[in-house]
Amino acid sequence: MSAFDFPSIYNFPPFFTQQPNEATWQTQAQLWISIILSYCRFYKIHRLDLSDALTTELFYNKSINRRLKLETLQSIIKMMIKQGLAEWDPPNKKTSAFIYWKKPEEWATSISNWVSENGLNNSIVTLYEIAHGEASEGTEFHEIDQAVLLKALDVLVKKGEAQTLQATNAEEMGVKFFGTG
Amino acid sequence: MGARESKITPQDRAILDLKVQRDRLKKYSKKIQLVALREKEIAKEALLTGNKRKALLALKKKKYQEVLLEKTETQLINLEELTQTIEFALVEKEVLAGLARGNEILKEIHNEISLEQVEQIMEDTADAIAYQNEIEELLSGKITEDDEEEIMQELEAIVEEQIASEINASMPKVPDVELPTSTKDDIQSKVPPKKEEQQMLAA
Structure with a gap:
């Protein structure tokens, strides 16, 4: 697998420091958000542990010896949450977060399409x-990520397109997709 | 919640349990493969450092893992077969139910159509057709009987007229040309015209 291609701003040292000017900071944070999203999409990362991710x-960026501060990253994640692009996990702690480079609704659509394409309607899928x-x-x-998958399935369940069920041992879950496709 | 619960049948749960079991076997076989791979690495390293006993032990372990893997795979196939059989049986059941439903509806429809009714309708239809024919005969019969002869005469007259005009149209050519040939040839020339007509024109 080829490596992720960072945009040129990634090599600009001030980019790693939260800018004092509000307008500048907004732009900076937006740029970070787009980098985070494409990075996570590239490596199929669904959950970021903040302190781990900072390393x-x-x-x-080792080549310019700059790294983002935890507080800065937290502010960025907060902005992402406002835009529906992330979610703290666990919700009350700000240590790690789901990164939605696809929102649960979008995941639900892709899964639903996959189910129809593979003729899995009305059968049990784990x-x-x-x-x-x-x-x-x-x-x-x-x-x-299992938790993201559950959120996506929840969307389908609410729409009445699927139903989740537990196996006898209650740890494993299955889902039945109904014949909509 | 109650309505949604009803969509999951006990069969669904049984299938889920089987599939969960299958997933577990898959995970297990993945693990075994990893372990076997690691044992091989250990053996290689041990050989590099000259520890032959350790290498041998690692290889033995690896062999054992491989046997386990094979067993797991057989079990996996068994499980998959069973699940598929159940799923197929369920499909068959649905097909049967569908057929039964279709049959019922067909019966209901047949109940609505009695044979006597059909006979009655067919008879009525035949009567109606006969009546219609009678009407047609009556209407058309009058015209033909009275006028048929007249029409035929008119037709003949037109045909004769046409023939006469055709002959007249081709006739005038004949006396214009001095021909030593007899009238017989002239008639022949009309039938296969090409050559003789050209000759005639040349003359």
Whole structure:
């Protein structure tokens, strides 16, 4: 796999420091958001642990020896949450967050399409099968985070297009998609 | 909630349990593969440092993992087969139910159509057709009987007129040309015209 191609702003040292001017900061944060989203999409990352992420190349540019501060990243994530592009996980702590380079509704649509394409309507599919099974290989939701997957399925359940059910041991989950496709 | 719950049948739960079991086997076989790979690495490293015993042990472990893997795969196939059989049986059941429903409806429709009714309708239709024919005969019969002869005469007259005009149209050519040939040839020349007509024109 080729490496992620960072935009040129990534090599601009002040980009890693929160700018005091409000307007500048807004632009800076938006740029960061787009980098985070495309980076996570590229590596299929669904959940960022903030302090861990700060040590990775995403927020630490070794070539110019600049890294983002935790508070700055938290402010960026807050902005993403406002835009529906992220969510704290767990909700009351600001240590890690889901990154929605696709929103749960969008995931729901892709899964629903995949179900129709593979004729899985009205049959039982396990969550493991959706996220790690051979049938989902090559789809964007292959290796999806379990919690994000559940959120996406929840969208379908609310629409009445699917129903989740628990296996006898209650740890494993399955889902039945109804015949809409 | 109650309405939604009803969409999940006990069969669904059984299938889910089977599939969960299958997933677990898959995870297990993934793990075994990893372990086997690691044992191989360990063996390689041990050989590099000259620890033959350790390498041998690692390889033995690897062999054992491979046997396990094979067993797991057989179980996986069994599970998949069972799940697919159940799913197929469910499909068959639905097909059967569909057929039964179709049959019922067909019966209902048949109940509405009795044979006597059909016979009655067919008879009525035949009567109506016969009546219609009678009307037609009556209407058309009057015209033909009275006028048929007249029409035929008119037709003949027109035909004769046409023939006469055709002959007249081609006739005037004949006396204009001095021909040593007999009238027989003239008539022949009309039938296959090409050559003789050209000759005539040349003359």
